[in-house]
Amino acid sequence: MADVIGRIADLVASGPTPDPDARAVMEMSILDWMACGIAGADEPVARATRAAATAGGCAPVFGARELYPVGYAAQINGATSHALDYDDTHFAYIGHPSVVILPVVMALMHDRDGDIVLPALLGAEVAVRVGLWLGRSHYQAGFHQTATAGAFGGFAAAGYILGLSAQQMRMGFGLVASRAGGLKAQFGTMAKPMNAGFAAQAAVEAALLIQNAVTANPDAAEIYGDLSAGAADISALDRIGQDWFMMDVSHKFYACCHGLHAALEAFSTCDMDGLTTITVRTNPRWATVCNQIAPDTGLGAKFSYGTVLAMAASGVDTADLNSFAEPFNLPPSSVALRDKVTIVFDDAVSETAATVGVTYADGRTVTASHDLRAPQSLSVRQDKVMAKAAALIGGARAAEIQCALAGHNAGPTLAALM
Amino acid sequence: MADVIGRIADLVASGPTPDPDARAVMEMSILDWMACGIAGADEPVARATRAAATAGGCAPVFGARELYPVGYAAQINGATSHALDYDDTHFAYIGHPSVVILPVVMALMHDRDGDIVLPALLGAEVAVRVGLWLGRSHYQAGFHQTATAGAFGGFAAAGYILGLSAQQMRMGFGLVASRAGGLKAQFGTMAKPMNAGFAAQAAVEAALLIQNAVTANPDAAEIYGDLSAGAADISALDRIGQDWFMMDVSHKFYACCHGLHAALEAFSTCDMDGLTTITVRTNPRWATVCNQIAPDTGLGAKFSYGTVLAMAASGVDTADLNSFAEPFNLPPSSVALRDKVTIVFDDAVSETAATVGVTYADGRTVTASHDLRAPQSLSVRQDKVMAKAAALIGGARAAEIQCALAGHNAGPTLAALM
Numbered sequence: 025m026a027d028v029i030g031r032i033a034d035l036v037a038s039g040p041t042p043d044p045d046a047r048a049v050m051e052m053s054i055l056d057w058m059a060c061g062i063a064g065a066d067e068p069v070a071r072a073t074r075a076a077a078t079a080g081g082c083a084p085v086f087g088a089r090e091l092y093p094v095g096y097a098a099q100i101n102g103a104t105s106h107a108l109d110y111d112d113t114h115f116a117y118i119g120h121p122s123v124v125i126l127p128v129v130m131a132l133m134h135d136r137d138g139d140i141v142l143p144a145l146l147g148a149e150v151a152v153r154v155g156l157w158l159g160r161s162h163y164q165a166g167f168h169q170t171a172t173a174g175a176f177g178g179f180a181a182a183g184y185i186l187g188l189s190a191q192q193m194r195m196g197f198g199l200v201a202s203r204a205g206g207l208k209a210q211f212g213t214m215a216k217p218m219n220a221g222f223a224a225q226a227a228v229e230a231a232l233l234i235q236n237a238v239t240a241n242p243d244a245a246e247i248y249g250d251l252s253a254g255a256a257d258i259s260a261l262d263r264i265g266q267d268w269f270m271m272d273v274s275h276k277f278y279a280c281c282h283g284l285h286a287a288l289e290a291f292s293t294c295d296m297d298g299l300t301t302i303t304v305r306t307n308p309r310w311a312t313v314c315n316q317i318a319p320d321t322g323l324g325a326k327f328s329y330g331t332v333l334a335m336a337a338s339g340v341d342t343a344d345l346n347s348f349a350e351p352f353n354l355p356p357s358s359v360a361l362r363d364k365v366t367i368v369f370d371d372a373v374s375e376t377a378a379t380v381g382v383t384y385a386d387g388r389t390v391t392a393s394h395d396l397r398a399p400q401s402l403s404v405r406q407d408k409v410m411a412k413a414a415a416l417i418g419g420a421r422a423a424e425i426q427c428a429l430a431g432h433n434a435g436p437t438l439a440a441l442m
Numbered sequence: 443m444a445d446v447i448g449r450i451a452d453l454v455a456s457g458p459t460p461d462p463d464a465r466a467v468m469e470m471s472i473l474d475w476m477a478c479g480i481a482g483a484d485e486p487v488a489r490a491t492r493a494a495a496t497a498g499g500c501a502p503v504f505g506a507r508e509l510y511p512v513g514y515a516a517q518i519n520g521a522t523s524h525a526l527d528y529d530d531t532h533f534a535y536i537g538h539p540s541v542v543i544l545p546v547v548m549a550l551m552h553d554r555d556g557d558i559v560l561p562a563l564l565g566a567e568v569a570v571r572v573g574l575w576l577g578r579s580h581y582q583a584g585f586h587q588t589a590t591a592g593a594f595g596g597f598a599a600a601g602y603i604l605g606l607s608a609q610q611m612r613m614g615f616g617l618v619a620s621r622a623g624g625l626k627a628q629f630g631t632m633a634k635p636m637n638a639g640f641a642a643q644a645a646v647e648a649a650l651l652i653q654n655a656v657t658a659n660p661d662a663a664e665i666y667g668d669l670s671a672g673a674a675d676i677s678a679l680d681r682i683g684q685d686w687f688m689m690d691v692s693h694k695f696y697a698c699c700h701g702l703h704a705a706l707e708a709f710s711t712c713d714m715d716g717l718t719t720i721t722v723r724t725n726p727r728w729a730t731v732c733n734q735i736a737p738d739t740g741l742g743a744k745f746s747y748g749t750v751l752a753m754a755a756s757g758v759d760t761a762d763l764n765s766f767a768e769p770f771n772l773p774p775s776s777v778a779l780r781d782k783v784t785i786v787f788d789d790a791v792s793e794t795a796a797t798v799g800v801t802y803a804d805g806r807t808v809t810a811s812h813d814l815r816a817p818q819s820l821s822v823r824q825d826k827v828m829a830k831a832a833a834l835i836g837g838a839r840a841a842e843i844q845c846a847l848a849g850h851n852a853g854p855t856l857a858a859l860m
Binding site: 028029030031032033034035036037038039040042043045046047048049050051052053054055056057058059060061062063064065066067068069070071072073074077078085086087088090092093095096099100101103104105106107108110111112121122123126140141142144145146148149150153154157165166167168171176180183184188189190191193194196197198199201202203204205206207209210212213214215217218219221222229233238239240241242243244245246247248249250251252253256258260261264265268270271273275345350402405406409410412413416417421422425426429434438441442 | 446447448449450451452453454455456457458460461463464465466467468469470471472473474475476477478479480481482483484485486487488489490491492495496503504505506508510511513514517518519521522523524525526528529530539540541544558559560562563564566567568571572575583584585586589594598601602606607608609611612615616617619620621622623624625627628630631632633635636637639640647651656657658659660661662663664665666667668669670671674676678679682683686688689691693763768820823824827828830831834835839840843844847852856859860
């Protein structure tokens with residue numbers, strides 16, 4: 025690699041001394057820029073940006089009493105709620121819908137009564153549909169679908185809350201297209217949760233800009249799809265408004281990458297005593313997502329088959345957030361076990377499934393499989409989510425949230441609980 | 443076109459009534475999200491985003507007395523200074539450096555003494571270098587280099603001002619990669635100046651996030667280049683730190699797209715009386731940029747060879763901002779002249795040059811050429827920029843800005859003049 029960015033970084037950090045003529049040209053550009061800015065201050069786009077920047081006011085964030093301007097609030101809440109990588113996942117969409125959509129909904133509904141479930145569901149459904157339309161090709165190319173498709177979904181939620189017209193919605197999706205971004209290359213760094221926050225921020229800000237009369241090319245979103253390896257799969261829109269693909273969302277019951285869950289579920293049925301090798305068969309799509317070999321951080325461990333299976337085999341609770349806390353030190357017993365784990369990528373295994381084969385010192389072999397898509401009733405799912413929420417934040421707060429969602433002032437109630 | 447986005451926009455605006463079970467699933471996700479957000483509020487990335495959101499404070503913007511949070515200030519000033527499309531252009535870079543870099547510099551230097559020219563120049567130089575590295579292929583694919591490369595340049599300026607280390611710089615360029623965006627498809631809408639504002643905002647926010655300990659993949663910027671049709675031209679870094687490519691920046695002396703200027707300069711030497719046809723030979727790269735045939739807005743007219751030449755031929759001052767004011771109505775005499783303009787795209791004409799051929803009723807033919815790159819002395823350029831600035835904002839303010847740039851408190855002085 026030519027290390028283009030490294031060379032630039034080194035230069036800037038070194039504080040070079042430029043040619044005086046270069047400084048003179050920059051001074052000209054500063055004068056020219058000031059003149060253009062002062063002369064442009066009454067242009068419609070200038071007035072629109074000033075109005076939009078304050079139109080949303082301030083909103084609450086997790087972990088602080090202070091309110092933040094809505095764009096920042098959306099960014100903070102997106103990053104915060106995705107920090108643990110413990111939030112919901114939609115496998116067909118290949119993304120985490122709630123960490124983008126719900127910061128948007130809360131940024132705009134924290135201080136007003138009204139239904140928050142419908143805008144949230146609309147936004148999540150649009151994220152899923154756009155994600156399917158962008159398709160597997162977009163994700164495999166390197167884009168972080170949670171953020172890219174999520175920004176469009178977040179805009180749908182915000183636009184619905186603000187009552188934008190269909191034409192404003194089209195332009196708004198176009199405006200979002202200029203800002204949709206997020207790379208899978210960030211996985212394992214804080215920039216992964218930041219991607220969710222940036223998408224939520226882009227969505228909120230775009231909706232307020234459109235409401236304040238900013239214009240954009242309504243076709244830009246489709247052009248963005250073409251430019252970002254989008255599959256342009258129009259079957260993604262089949263029965264939109266009738267079938268709700270968001271119903272297939274999965275909730276996490278292990279505190280690590282969702283790609284590891286089927287293997288952990290399968291392995292949990294196996295005897296841990298006296299095992300000599302563990303072989304996991306899983307779909308090849310996970311090879312670049314969660315197969316870090318020897319991560320030395322808790323964040324890295326959340327993306328490592330070998331590490332989480334070794335943790336589970338040595339009795340560490342992989343559902344406990346604290347098991348992945350930093351500084352992360354895998355005990356020697358787990359390190360030894362990690363070397364006994366083999367990962368086999370097999371196209372015949374679906375993305376939501378895994379098969380775990382275990383051999384034992386006494387010659388036994390055991391094989392167990394699990395598919396996360398195996399249907400579960402709504403009430404079983406509700407009970408599991410409630411139990412998880414109670415474990416994370418206490419039963420009283422979990423019950424209060426559940427209760428608020430049945431009423432019409434959920435926004436302010438949830439805001440008070442952040 | 444399948445009109446995927448239009449169908450989604452119509453659905454969201456219609457406010458559909460979802461299946462009660464879909465609502466129940468969304469309620470589960472809201473509970474789950476609240477639990478993840480509350481549990482994640484002390485994670486390093488959560489703390490970093492909260493700290494970064496306030497670390498920059500507030501900054502001034504063009505056209506208002508109120509201060510705005512720095513991210514918004516950068517967005518507003520980027521959009522405002524690019525609103526008239528009258529700002530500087532770097533042809534090799536294919537972008538407008540100042541409208542991204544200077545909002546970043548002002549967001550962070552508006553209230554402190556110190557040299558603003560060096561960080562501005564460093565940022566502009568990095569924008570130009572990154573733009574050359576992304577290359578023509580990136581621009582031709584559909585990306586708005588002003589914004590995409592500009593975000594990296596803006597980050598360089600901000601990182602230098604904040605004193606980030608070389609390693610922080612690398613990670614910061616990686617963080618920017620998740621947010622670099624902007625499509626040429628927005629040309630002719632307000633989203634074009636918004637792209638500059640979004641890039642400036644991304645740059646300022648990324649620098650504050652990195653300063654507050656957010657991490658990112660330092661290789662992400664190079665991956666972004668691969669994913670966005672980047673040419674990966676490493677000659678873009680030749681003699682970086684020694685030669686300053688920003689010295690080749692052009693300032694605009696006509697209030698329309700820079701692609702039209704060489705033709706207007708050439709045409710300005712021709713006799714306007716009794717002309718029957720005008721033929722412009724120009725580089726094919728401008729065909730998709732500024733060849734709108736019959737625009738009905740002033741913004742559209744700024745991207746139309748036929749319109750601006752017809753305006754010039756009928757005595758309209760194309761250097762006057764008011765000539766492109768909305769509502770835009772081309773006088774009938776200009777409409778008739780527009781139909782006499784023929785554009786010929788010719789690879790033999792460089793991108794900065796144009797040749798104009800005029801025929802007259804009395805049988806005369808005249809041909810004139812102009813190349814914007816024809817060298818001009820520094821003092822000639824300074825005089826022209828000063829004259830333009832004086833025309834836009836008055837000679838006193840222009841002189842005050844020029845004077846401030848020679849001192850060490852330019853930031854506060856410029857802020858007071860916004």
